[in-house]
Amino acid sequence: MYHFEIATITLLLQCVFYASGKxxxxxxxxxxxxxxxxxxxxxxxxxxxxxxxxxxxxxxxxxxxxxxxxxxxxxxxxxxxxxxxxxxxxxxxxxxxxxxxxxxxxxxxxxxxxxxxxxxxxxxxxxxxxxxxxxxxxxxxxxxxxxxxxxxxxxHFSAEEGGLHSFYFLLIVAYFIASCIYIQPLWQALYKGGPMHTVLKVLSIALMLQGMSVLFNYIHMARYARDGVGAPLMGSLAEFCDMVAQVQMLYMLLSLCMGWTLSRSRKSQSKPLQWDSSPLSTSLAAGVVFTQGVFLIWEQFEDTEHHSFHAQRSVPGVLLLLLRVVLALLLASVLYQITSSERSALKRDFYLRFAKGCFLWFLCHPVLVLLSGIFNEHQQEKVVAIGVILCQSISVIILYQLFLSRSLYWEVSSLSSVTLPLTMSRGPRGRY
CATH class of the missing domain: 2.60.120 (Jelly Rolls)
Structure with a gap:
């Protein structure tokens, strides 16, 4: 797919850079x-x-x-x-x-x-x-x-890096526990397929890439704690995994919103809430993904230090934040048009919950960069890094809940009768 080509180019460019350790x-x-x-x-x-x-x-x-x-x-x-x-x-x-x-x-x-x-x-x-x-x-x-x-x-850690090593370790433990609990039912849901199979697959890959980014960052900082240099290759791989996850999520969210909008304009209700992959929606999503990929690569030239979330003092960093805000406004407009004309309360609830996950993903970085200004200089980087990682992980969980919930998934998949992870419904199975 198109975003995988962007990711491959990014990896080749990332291999050029090395962190200047302490x-x-x-x-x-x-x-x-x-x-x-x-x-x-x-x-x-x-x-x-x-x-x-x-x-x-x-x-x-x-x-x-x-x-x-x-x-x-x-x-x-x-x-x-x-x-x-x-x-x-x-x-x-x-x-x-x-x-x-x-x-x-x-x-x-x-x-x-x-x-x-x-x-x-x-x-x-x-x-x-x-x-x-x-x-x-x-x-x-x-x-x-x-x-x-x-x-x-x-x-060896600078004051602005203090505590990140422990944070990454705790996050790895959390990912491991969650994977042990949910990997089998999630695999069953993916194996059975269904209308939203592609969405679930992209979400799973994005979450896996986020986990790999955290692991590579932890390895880098564990070595850094001993020698002040760390493992530059691990730092590069961490940024690469994070960027691929960002590109995948952006492509998926835009494709879904544009697809739903185009589907409604064609008055097609045979496949409600599914990922419409028309040429127009794919082209729009791919164009925005390409723009974000250019900004991400440009940012690497401006700042060769290994940060998953940079200080945003460079021109490409500011442009990335503006792009996220514009995308959030665009998605808000699209989803408002859909929900305002939707008669089904179940579908309106579906779209509103989807909007929460989208806004959290796109707006957490710009908002945290603005809020970091009230903290001391040595705390700003940690506030942005920790905040964005947690918010985007929560966003992925919200979307998982949405697409795997038996109560909201009833209209779009035959998987509603299967015991699914992260379900929002709490009633007995017999009610369905």
Whole structure:
């Protein structure tokens, strides 16, 4: 199908990117530092307590000859408007690179704050001083550590990532328990087929992909906790699984709404509430899916850090949020037209519950991004990530309940007599 082609292209592009962990490897370059008024290294949110920054160098004599330094800043907003010397003078910490290894304790702070690290040397701000011949670069390793539960600086996680490791573990446990309970009756429902077989299959695949994304994120963060680097491939796979789930759900929800609308316009009531796969509805859904796929891939170029739900400070991130809002409004309009002319109370209830699942899926991300603004900077990413994962999981469960419920499924499937998982009906089977 079309969305699988998008997913394949996305996977190939995703394999190009790697996360910059909080054990950072690289090369200090004088020419780059001069060009950028300081070579930007990384950012780290230090918790309240005794944080630590450890650097290790190769070619120490070269670093000494170049008078190399690391500068640490709380805030770099407005740096583009500052001269090189003004930028250097605003550093909260200046660390001379004169030893093979050095431990730098971070000053106590009242709240978690982001620290930005830049590299400078004697050539960075001295425009009159020419760089005579090629200079040797200096290889480095920087380890950034927060205090652990005992107060010792051993925690690789930034303050904005703290707690996500435990969240992913609990979510894996929840997925495992739910799969043990519901996998057999769900498999029976899928095996028997029926008018909504494709919908149930897409929902199942989307939920499975969400679970795989959580598992890969957990593996990545489990390794990250030990070395500060993690498993970049696992981070890429987690994002890939999440993006395929997003594309599949979007295609399904749009196809259903457009199909129902076109079906009603043709006055066809022979197959109520089924997935209409007419060329027009398929084309409309595929067009929107292609647009979202372009935005998702574009976002990966803008932000190569591994986040299933990015900070949305980039242009493609904002466009993705706007697309979700527009789609929610479109679905609201379509479903309103359907329900306003629907005489059957059972079908109206079906459409209204379907609308709840759709709106929760599309609007949770934009709403959580807006709400995250009231939280501290180090909490915003966690609020968005945890909130979106939980809301979209609940949305899938709502849709499962809708399409597998005996009371609402009666008109669209012969499976109403089968014991189904996640059923909303509570009465005895004999009433049906």
């Amino acid at each position: 054990t950072v490897f690289g090369i200090f370059r004088s020419d780059l530092a001069r060009e950028q008024n300081g070579q930007y290294i990384t950012t780290f949110f230090y918790q309240v307590g005794n944080g630590l920054m450890v650097y290790r160098l190769e070619n120490v004599p070269v670093a000494v000859q170049k008078e190399a330094k690391l500068l640490m800043f709380h805030n770099i907003q407005g740096f583009d408007n500052l001269s090189c010397l003004d930028r250097v003078s605003r550093a909260q910490l200046s660390i001379t690179l004169s030893a093979e290894e050095h431990n730098q304790t971070i000053p106590q702070q009242s709240v978690p704050q982001a620290w930005h690290i830049l590299y400078v040397d004697r050539y960075t701000c001295e425009e009159q001083e020419e760089i005579l011949g090629p200079l040797e670069d200096v290889k480095f390793q920087i380890i950034l550590l927060n205090p652990d539960g005992a107060g010792n600086p051993l925690d």
